[in-house]
Amino acid sequence: MSLVKGVPLTRRRERAVPELAGKVPVSTPAMPRAADLLPYLERIDSAGWYSNFGPLVVEFEARLSQRFEAGTQVVTIANGTIALSLVLQALELPAGAYCAVPSWTFVATAHAIRMAGLKPWFVDVEPVNGALTPEGLSACLLDAPGPVVGVIPVAVMGQPMDLSAWQGFESRTGIRVVIDAAAGFDAVIEAPVPVMVSLHATKSLGIGEGAFVACRDGDLIRKLRAITNFGFMGDRISRQEATNAKLSEYSAAVGLAALDMWPSTRLRYMNAARMLRIGLSALPVVALQEGWGLDWVSSTCVVGLPSGASEFVEAELADQGIDSRRWWGLGCHRAPAFQNFPAGDLRVTEALAASTLGIPFFASMEPDQINRTVNALSGALHRFEVMRKGSSK
Numbered sequence: 466m467s468l469v470k471g472v473p474l475t476r477r478r479e480r481a482v483p484e485l486a487g488k489v490p491v492s493t494p495a496m497p498r499a500a501d502l503l504p505y506l507e508r509i510d511s512a513g514w515y516s517n518f519g520p521l522v523v524e525f526e527a528r529l530s531q532r533f534e535a536g537t538q539v540v541t542i543a544n545g546t547i548a549l550s551l552v553l554q555a556l557e558l559p560a561g562a563y564c565a566v567p568s569w570t571f572v573a574t575a576h577a578i579r580m581a582g583l584k585p586w587f588v589d590v591e592p593v594n595g596a597l598t599p600e601g602l603s604a605c606l607l608d609a610p611g612p613v614v615g616v617i618p619v620a621v622m623g624q625p626m627d628l629s630a631w632q633g634f635e636s637r638t639g640i641r642v643v644i645d646a647a648a649g650f651d652a653v654i655e656a657p658v659p660v661m662v663s664l665h666a667t668k669s670l671g672i673g674e675g676a677f678v679a680c681r682d683g684d685l686i687r688k689l690r691a692i693t694n695f696g697f698m699g700d701r702i703s704r705q706e707a708t709n710a711k712l713s714e715y716s717a718a719v720g721l722a723a724l725d726m727w728p729s730t731r732l733r734y735m736n737a738a739r740m741l742r743i744g745l746s747a748l749p750v751v752a753l754q755e756g757w758g759l760d761w762v763s764s765t766c767v768v769g770l771p772s773g774a775s776e777f778v779e780a781e782l783a784d785q786g787i788d789s790r791r792w793w794g795l796g797c798h799r800a801p802a803f804q805n806f807p808a809g810d811l812r813v814t815e816a817l818a819a820s821t822l823g824i825p826f827f828a829s830m831e832p833d834q835i836n837r838t839v840n841a842l843s844g845a846l847h848r849f850e851v852m853r854k855g856s857s858k
């Protein structure tokens with residue numbers, strides 16, 4: 466139940482649920498098909514090399530690094546959560562110190578901080594785009610609960626970020642910066658500080674489970690690679706505390722096939738995004754992320770709604786067979802796992818949690834699914850307004 470100006474908003478339940486013409490899913494992965502993988506799987510068969518930095522992983526990392534400016538290196542890692550944690554570990558940050566993190570992120574970011582032996586300090590984000598900025602963090606550093614040794618800014622739902630500004634923040638403060646660009650495969654293509662991109666099946670370039678870290682600092686990349694491989698550096702001497710978080714040749718096969726398809730996958734995402742944008746242009750209260758589907762794309766569409774409308778609209782859409790998702794829930798600080806960690810003033814995060822919603826979006830979205838989504842959203846917003854007016858009388 467949402468509260469607007471202290472008045473509980475409840476939905477009318479008496480409307481008949483229409484006969485559903487098939488649900489519209491909130492997301493459908495755009496993964497390579499078996500036939501796309503075959504040439505790569507045959508290469509694995511002939512080489513008889515299945516993991517431990519085999520030829521497909523080497524090629525996949527080389528092709529990923531070409532997306533970044535010259536001099537950037539890439540290491541692939543088992544998944545994004547582990548990757549973030551291992552970067553923090555490679556930076557040798559003192560155990561028990563604080564790592565600032567926007568609460569407006571997926572819980573994985575905070576789990577990674579805990580796994581690295583650090584404590585999350587949840588900070589607020591900018592209302593305009595939901596992102597933590599160097600200025601925002603600088604302004605609240607004096608209120609930190611203890612020594613802050615790191616920060617993980619997040620590319621909100623894959624949107625572009627000013628990474629040079631974060632590099633400047635790191636030089637000025639000595640606080641180490643690691644970027645969580647889990648959904649930023651398309652938009653985040655520079656790495657003056659370490660950048661993690663997830664390759665989970667739900668992301669725009671998906672391989673199932675996987676991630677990569679890009680960085681200009683070759684020493685950090687070498688160390689990180691060793692940490693993914695028992696601390697070995699080309700021999701069998703374990704030089705540091707480490708784990709096994711390598712990608713197998715099979716995952717790299719999916720990655721190479723996904724990269725082959727990427728130009729067309731990206732166009733399909735862009736095309737679906739444009740159709741959805743056209744439909745949503747009839748609903749001026751619905752805000753899209755700046756540049757989404759025009760300058761950059763991701764595998765999700767997260768819209769801004771009138772204040773306090775998320776929960777109501779989510780339930781209304783469900784009644785119409787339209788799946789939606791509050792991808793980041795109520796903010797990380799509200800998750801039971803993190804309730805006992807310190808948090809600053811999180812007014813913007815709380816407001817975003819109550820006014821944003823992930824609506825259906827995928828590369829293969831059909832015009833009919835777009836129409837149904839837009840119509841259902843339009844009806845839900847109309848009912849929200851009627852109810853809000855009624856409850857404020």
Ligand SMILES: Cc1ncc(COP(=O)(O)O)c(C=O)c1O
Pocket residue numbers: 544545546547570571573574619645647648663664665675676
């Ligand atoms: C913001 C953010 N960070 C980290 C992750 C974790 O990535 P992975 O699923 O590859 O572990 C995700 C996953 O969706 C995410 O959205």
